[in-house]
């Protein structure tokens with residue numbers, strides 16, 4: 077139902093694969109209703125009365141649908157429903173229980189879930205995403221109650237094309253993991269499903285991709301997590317992880333099957349253990365990107381562009397130590413190299429500004445171990461035979477202006493490390509980016525206290541504001557959630573052939589330019605997360621323009637639009653849970669979903 081003035085208008089359900097039985101032919105006009113994002117159209121019937129019942133009276137509609145008596149008598153406004161949800165949430169004592177409640181709400185009343193999320197994005201994101209999603213994945217096998225997304229196993233190879241036919245919706249974007257490196261928590265096998273589910277909820281909340289156009293996808297290719305393999309509640313295959321070569325074969329089949337079933341589908345790789353050769357293999361063949369490498373690179377570049385202004389030090393004079401040389405560490409460093417080059421340094425000069433540290437210390441040519449391929453680019457030859465295992469000694473050697481953490485080692489930036497950064501810099505740039513919060517290299521209040529309030533700070537997981545020196549300081553959140561929703565939406569709307577480095581770079585530039593005056597005055601690195609939908613429009617526009625410049629767009633009609641027109645178009649294609657106001661439709665969906673045990677009787681009667 078759509079609330080229109082004081083009348084209720086019947087609309088067809090957009091979400092159920094089993095649609096609500098349509099009302100009889102309406103007395104009034106039928107207008108096409110373009111679905112945001114998806115290209116399909118449905119009819120919205122603008123009648124306030126029909127031959128059989130009075131559409132303006134919710135009780136009449138319930139009688140007509142034979143749902144009368146199956147729900148409490150009052151037809152509540154969305155505000156009242158949201159109030160109840162927030163109260164229920166407050167009653168749940170732990171973040172994990174709040175996560176479970178929100179999962180249930182999403183499954184039973186999808187629009188209400190997204191209205192709640194959109195209206196409380198700062199408060200609820202930490203419950204459906206990092207840090208809580210980390211604990212949810214660790215305990216997925218214990219807390220599982222209902223299916224969300226698809227699981228594809230090693231034994232399914234050869235049949236992937238057939239199996240994905242079982243997915244009941246038209247998919248525009250999928251987030252795909254094999255669970256082998258979930259946040260900084262290691263190999264969690266198919267428990268990693270929480271990540272695609274959480275990221276796709278953010279695609280919907282932040283960039284308005286319709287919930288039914290998203291596919292969370294988890295590969296069940298075995299796990300090297302012995303404890304999980306031996307746990308009777310674990311729901312994946314009890315075998316060790318397949319080899320890299322076998323995984324490649326599997327991905328070859330899957331990428332082709334997904335693109336054949338849903339031409340134009342955007343495929344986001346997430347939380348695969350390094351090394352990750354699939355990006356090079358597929359980036360020029362499919363519409364895909366790796367969020368940990370590219371999304372993280374873009375979001376940190378955006379924050380860095382703003383940090384440079386605050387630090388007062390010209391780009392060419394910055395030097396960075398990266399603790400962590402995995403997908404994310406090297407991805408971010410490479411993205412920053414591109415920026416340094418655009419700022420006038422040669423590639424070699426730029427590369428030499430980066431000192432990358434892995435679990436064996438500073439990555440150097442003469443360290444004596446065989447370096448993984450992806451680390452070679454940053455490997456140093458100027459260490460004069462000395463190896464640096466200790467971060468504090470390396471800080472004294474390099475005198476960095478920037479300290480980045482992508483190491484999965486919680487607390488690695490302890491007091492002495494932060495104080496050293498503070499001694500050599502007026503405004504040290506300290507970004508502990510590992511997730512979830514327990515793996516963050518330091519907390520916000522540590523960074524502030526140990527630098528006497530001078531740190532320029534962003535972390536991967538959210539930290540609360542902190543009062544220091546009579547001022548309330550707010551941390552930046554350098555998390556790829558600022559860019560991946562816009563990259564995905566841009567790829568969908570422009571029908572991008574591929575997602576190029578220029579498109580990723582454009583997402584960073586757009587994000588860094590998206591701050592409003594107040595945010596700039598306050599030296600924020602990122603915009604307020606409560607403005608994420610506005611920000612996603614800006615990122616989407618930036619990425620679409622880059623796709624056009626590079627001839628990657630297949631949707632040429634957007635080329636002629638001015639920026640304002642393009643923004644209007646993007647907004648018009650975004651799913652808006654407030655616009656989907658559909659009180660009685662929500663009710664019927666809840667009944668169909670079996671809430672209250674009504675599924676069978678109700679379906680028999682009405683479908």
Ligand SMILES: NC(=O)c1ccc[n+]([C@@H]2O[C@H](COP(=O)([O-])OP(=O)(O)OC[C@H]3O[C@@H](n4cnc5c(N)ncnc54)[C@H](O)[C@@H]3O)[C@@H](O)[C@H]2O)c1
Nearest residue numbers: 259260350400401402403404434435483510511536555556
């Ligand atoms: N903020 C964000 O948006 C964002 C995005 C992606 C990844 N991350 C986080 O970054 C972390 C790393 O992700 P990844 O994909 O690069 O993982 P990865 O497993 O590929 O890399 C981890 C790296 O840390 C290094 N390392 C481990 N122990 C170390 C130690 N004691 N000292 C120094 N280095 C050590 C490893 O050698 C490896 O190079 C994770 O915690 C992840 O959650 C954050």
Ligand SMILES: O=C(O)C[C@H](O)C(=O)O
Nearest residue numbers: 206259347368511555556
């Ligand atoms: O999932 C996140 O919060 C960010 C990132 O993709 C990660 O792997 O940590």
Ligand SMILES: [Mg+2]
Nearest residue numbers: 259346347368
């Ligand atoms: Mg990730």
